[in-house]
Amino acid sequence: MSLAEPQIADRLAATATDNALELRGLSKKFGALAALSDIELTVKPGERRAVLGSNGAGKTTLFNCITGDFPATTGSIRFFGEDITAFPPQERIRRGLRRTYQISLLFSGLTVFDNVYLACRGVSRGRFSLIRPRRDDALMQATQELVSLVHLDDAAQKPVADLSYGQQRQLEIAMALAGAPRFILFDEPAAGLSPAERRELIEILTSLPSHVGYIIIEHDMDVALRVSEHVTMMHNGRIFKEGKPAEIEEDPEVQALYLGGDDG
Amino acid sequence: MAVSDLDPAVRGSADRSWLERIPAQYWIICVLLLVLPAFANDFVLFQLMGWTFILGMISLSLMFLAGYGGMVSLAQMSIAGMAGYMISVFGDTAITEISQGWPWWVVIPLALLIAMLFATVIGWLAVRTEGIYTIMITLAIAAAFFYFTRQNYEIFNGFTGFNGVLPPRLFGVDWRGPEAFYYLTLFWAAFFYFATIYISRAPFGLALQGVRDNPRRMAALGYNVTAHRVAAYTLSALPAGIGGILLTWQSAQISPGTAGIQAAIDILVIAVIGGLRHPIGAFIGAFIYVLLKTFAIDVLVALGLSGERFQLLIGLGFLIIVFFSPDGLLGLWEKLRASGRKDPLTGQERDET
Numbered sequence A: 001m002s003l004a005e006p007q008i009a010d011r012l013a014a015t016a017t018d019n020a021l022e023l024r025g026l027s028k029k030f031g032a033l034a035a036l037s038d039i040e041l042t043v044k045p046g047e048r049r050a051v052l053g054s055n056g057a058g059k060t061t062l063f064n065c066i067t068g069d070f071p072a073t074t075g076s077i078r079f080f081g082e083d084i085t086a087f088p089p090q091e092r093i094r095r096g097l098r099r100t101y102q103i104s105l106l107f108s109g110l111t112v113f114d115n116v117y118l119a120c121r122g123v124s125r126g127r128f129s130l131i132r133p134r135r136d137d138a139l140m141q142a143t144q145e146l147v148s149l150v151h152l153d154d155a156a157q158k159p160v161a162d163l164s165y166g167q168q169r170q171l172e173i174a175m176a177l178a179g180a181p182r183f184i185l186f187d188e189p190a191a192g193l194s195p196a197e198r199r200e201l202i203e204i205l206t207s208l209p210s211h212v213g214y215i216i217i218e219h220d221m222d223v224a225l226r227v228s229e230h231v232t233m234m235h236n237g238r239i240f241k242e243g244k245p246a247e248i249e250e251d252p253e254v255q256a257l258y259l260g261g262d263d264g
Numbered sequence B: 001m002a003v004s005d006l007d008p009a010v011r012g013s014a015d016r017s018w019l020e021r022i023p024a025q026y027w028i029i030c031v032l033l034l035v036l037p038a039f040a041n042d043f044v045l046f047q048l049m050g051w052t053f054i055l056g057m058i059s060l061s062l063m064f065l066a067g068y069g070g071m072v073s074l075a076q077m078s079i080a081g082m083a084g085y086m087i088s089v090f091g092d093t094a095i096t097e098i099s100q101g102w103p104w105w106v107v108i109p110l111a112l113l114i115a116m117l118f119a120t121v122i123g124w125l126a127v128r129t130e131g132i133y134t135i136m137i138t139l140a141i142a143a144a145f146f147y148f149t150r151q152n153y154e155i156f157n158g159f160t161g162f163n164g165v166l167p168p169r170l171f172g173v174d175w176r177g178p179e180a181f182y183y184l185t186l187f188w189a190a191f192f193y194f195a196t197i198y199i200s201r202a203p204f205g206l207a208l209q210g211v212r213d214n215p216r217r218m219a220a221l222g223y224n225v226t227a228h229r230v231a232a233y234t235l236s237a238l239p240a241g242i243g244g245i246l247l248t249w250q251s252a253q254i255s256p257g258t259a260g261i262q263a264a265i266d267i268l269v270i271a272v273i274g275g276l277r278h279p280i281g282a283f284i285g286a287f288i289y290v291l292l293k294t295f296a297i298d299v300l301v302a303l304g305l306s307g308e309r310f311q312l313l314i315g316l317g318f319l320i321i322v323f324f325s326p327d328g329l330l331g332l333w334e335k336l337r338a339s340g341r342k343d344p345l346t347g348q349e350r351d352e353t
Helices: A002-017 A057-067 A090-096 A111-124 A138-149 A165-176 A195-206 A222-228 A245-250 A252-259 B008-015 B024-039 B043-067 B078-088 B102-127 B132-150 B177-202 B203-213 B215-219 B225-251 B261-274 B280-302 B307-324 B326-343
Strands: A021-030 A033-043 A047-051 A074-079 A097-099 A183-187 A214-217 A230-233 A240-244
Touching: A021 A057, A033 A057, A033 A240, A033 B102, A047 A222, A057 A090, A057 A097, A057 A183, A057 A214, A090 A097, A090 B215, A111 A138, A111 A165, A138 A165, A138 A245, A165 A195, A183 B326, A195 A222, A214 B008, A214 B203, A222 A245, A222 B043, A230 A245, A230 A252, A240 A252, A240 B326, A245 A252, B008 B132, B024 B043, B024 B177, B043 B078, B043 B177, B043 B203, B043 B215, B043 B225, B078 B102, B078 B132, B078 B225, B078 B261, B102 B132, B102 B225, B132 B261, B177 B280, B203 B215, B215 B225, B261 B280, B261 B307, B280 B307, B280 B326, B307 B326
Parallel strands: A047 A214, A047 A230, A097 A183, A183 A214
Antiparallel strands: A021 A033, A021 A074, A230 A240
């Protein structure tokens, strides 16, 4: 809350020079299993990157380490120049990092509007406020705009439990766009969507403000390659290849991995 | 899209006076409760209704934690007991060696403050655990509080506790008079009932429900989940603390048994009987509990059974309600309403005409 205020100028200054995300020697072990080993990754502000890889390649674990859902075993994470390795998730989110979840983690007992409102409130002041917001409150308006952005106006007052799968995915995205995101991690946002919903998703992603960068995990190559400028291939917890979408598509090793038999 | 060009129907309902939007049932209950002293006797006002409102408030503090926050605390009666003890220690009682005899306008806020501090410490200990472990740790705290008050003679006056704990004679009214006490408890019960409903839609209450549904996601939205949970315990001390003070005034005494383990479990039973989904459940549960506790003996004796078995009746009632509806009587009511709407032939919901 109060902690964030004086740092905004510093943060803006940092945005101009520093990388959005810098992972150095990041690894994550679950017991004896090395889910991530020695990840080195640099992402510039506003950069849009796809992370590809088979199941078990460590893509979602990478996201969990970046957001702090599971702390990394070794290595460091810098977010716009600031070392956030030891921060709890909420502190990382308050600095402008956002994510969506592959398996929707929503508040099933609350309505769509309340879910988005909580996302907006989480990155602003007054999280502990006991006063009900007025209808014309800035956050209520921001919530309404986000609900409209993902075409959920008609379902705004429905409990999340009543939503279709595709609508839940759209709600996930609205929640990730709350506040002033500087960098977003999308975890398979297109999974399970109909072709029409996929087109809407691509439209939402490509119309994000240019200073907002993201990393997207996506199995659907059509989606992944259309919304990203850089591609990182992961395999068995390691970064396997980096490059432009076209290079990655042509790469014989990648094709072998994706099309041939693979040990996952 | 700005709020100004919202659906006109939505705006219309907002422009309507909030008085017009209150359903008729609420008006009826409200009027009934207000005019009850005109035709009810002192026993009904002071014992039945007064006790219902008090137990309802303490159960409400549990409903707030469990229903909105997903934290089942068995220590709510201890928090109420702490407030009751503190007005005895700092106020005026028959135990003059301990009681300080300070004025009420110092004693009551001080007692509530201490109850809130106590609740914060309980919360701080309990929120590190989930589910059954929260129940265990709060039960342990309730047991510790009971034994501590029974063994400590310097502050809590041990086994005997305090007697002669009377409310201040404010505005020249004897607040232990049946009608005055009825309105006093009704006022606070109504106040906390509406405050709980209000807070459930305020950012704090919404966030608490978010923590209940998905704590991990709440952290990933920028919330400090632990702080939110602890703050919920702190807030829950207000209805529990006022309830504890009124309970102490009602019987003019407080002793370890007031906040014993049996009492702690009774609060849980009340909250579950009523239903944890809505604040009204706490008061419905309290009313049924008080009726059972007061009349079960007469019913049993009338049936030719031993009167001491009234706990059996309460236990059976609890068992039946939980068996048929895990959501308590509120859940049962909703089930009945839902099945009443269903068409008996097709099983489909039919439109009400």
